[in-house]
Amino acid sequence: MGYATLGGEELHFLVEPSPSDAVIRVESLEKTYQPSSGPVTVFRHLHLTVRRGERVALVGASGAGKSTLLHLLGGLDRATAGRVLLDGTDLATLSDRNLADFRNRHIGFVWQIQSLLPEFTALENVMMPLLVRGTSPAAATEKARARLAEVGLLDRQSHLSGELSGGEQQRVVLARALVTDPLFLLADEPTGNLDYQTADKIVELLESLHVRHQLTSVFVTHSRTFAARCDRVLELEQGRLIESPDPSQPASAERPVWYQGLPPNGGYRPEP
Numbered sequence: 001m002g003y004a005t006l007g008g009e010e011l012h013f014l015v016e017p018s019p020s021d022a023v024i025r026v027e028s029l030e031k032t033y034q035p036s037s038g039p040v041t042v043f044r045h046l047h048l049t050v051r052r053g054e055r056v057a058l059v060g061a062s063g064a065g066k067s068t069l070l071h072l073l074g075g076l077d078r079a080t081a082g083r084v085l086l087d088g089t090d091l092a093t094l095s096d097r098n099l100a101d102f103r104n105r106h107i108g109f110v111w112q113i114q115s116l117l118p119e120f121t122a123l124e125n126v127m128m129p130l131l132v133r134g135t136s137p138a139a140a141t142e143k144a145r146a147r148l149a150e151v152g153l154l155d156r157q158s159h160l161s162g163e164l165s166g167g168e169q170q171r172v173v174l175a176r177a178l179v180t181d182p183l184f185l186l187a188d189e190p191t192g193n194l195d196y197q198t199a200d201k202i203v204e205l206l207e208s209l210h211v212r213h214q215l216t217s218v219f220v221t222h223s224r225t226f227a228a229r230c231d232r233v234l235e236l237e238q239g240r241l242i243e244s245p246d247p248s249q250p251a252s253a254e255r256p257v258w259y260q261g262l263p264p265n266g267g268y269r270p271e272p
């Protein structure tokens with residue numbers, strides 16, 4: 001049985017994900033970029049299955065292809081070969097317009113780099129995915145306010161992003177990612193730009209939101225502690241995806257490349 005606490009409220013889930021319930025299927029995936037300097041194959045023949053409700057950490061050295069894989073999983077980029085199936089839908093079969101609609105309906109994204117629209121308030125930023133899909137402003141406002149309350153930021157709803165701290169901005173990004181009730185949460189180094197304490201709070205929030213919204217999540221991270229708290233740890237290394245048998249250990253225990261050179265806290269900057 002899984003549980004999490006959110007705002008003091010304890011949430012219990014009696015149903016474990018069924019082993020056959022694969023909601024992410026990656027089959028023989030290849031991505032080759034074609035810059036003017038010549039083709040770059042990041043990976044090929046990559047396979048991955050993620051079950052409903054799983055929380056997967058994706059680790060690997062810088063340049064290993066973590067963001068590339070996350071973009072393909074989220075339908076932000078097209079594969080060179082192979083397939084990505086999300087909840088049974090082969091993303092390659094969707095037109096650009098239908099792919100954008102699929103993303104809007106089913107995928108919540110969180111990026112390391114500040115991604116709020118600076119000229120809009122926190123509330124307007126969170127409303128945006130709903131307005132894009134044609135939800136009425138009144139309904140979008142109500143939903144966005146509920147999500148801001150969940151991340152503890154309702155009292156900042158009228159602030160522009162520049163008037164929020166880094167941690168608060170990331171909370172708004174989380175509220176925006178979940179405003180559409182997605183099936184999937186994809187996060188690329190969601191704590192990478194935050195100090196240690198703030199990063200810890202964001203990790204706790206990610207974990208409780210994952211449970212509360214019954215998400216299937218893939219988190220790219222450099223933090224060993226964050227990765228160890230996930231259900232599975234997958235390491236991308238030289239175009240291969242290696243599964244760690246023990247999530248509390250890095251995938252290649254003898255050559256833990258994904259945190260080589262980083263301090264134990266995963267490289268967070270200390271508080272000034």
Ligand SMILES: Nc1ncnc2c1ncn2[C@@H]1O[C@H](COP(=O)(O)OP(=O)(O)O)[C@@H](O)[C@H]1O
Pocket residue numbers: 033034035040042060061062063064065066067068069
């Ligand atoms: N748009 C692009 N054009 C050409 N090469 C790219 C592009 N995006 C990423 N790459 C290359 O693909 C590799 C993987 O990059 P990336 O997925 O960003 O790695 P990571 O997120 O693990 O640091 C790198 O060698 C990078 O230089």
Ligand SMILES: [Mg+2]
Pocket residue numbers: 066067068188
């Ligand atoms: Mg990256």
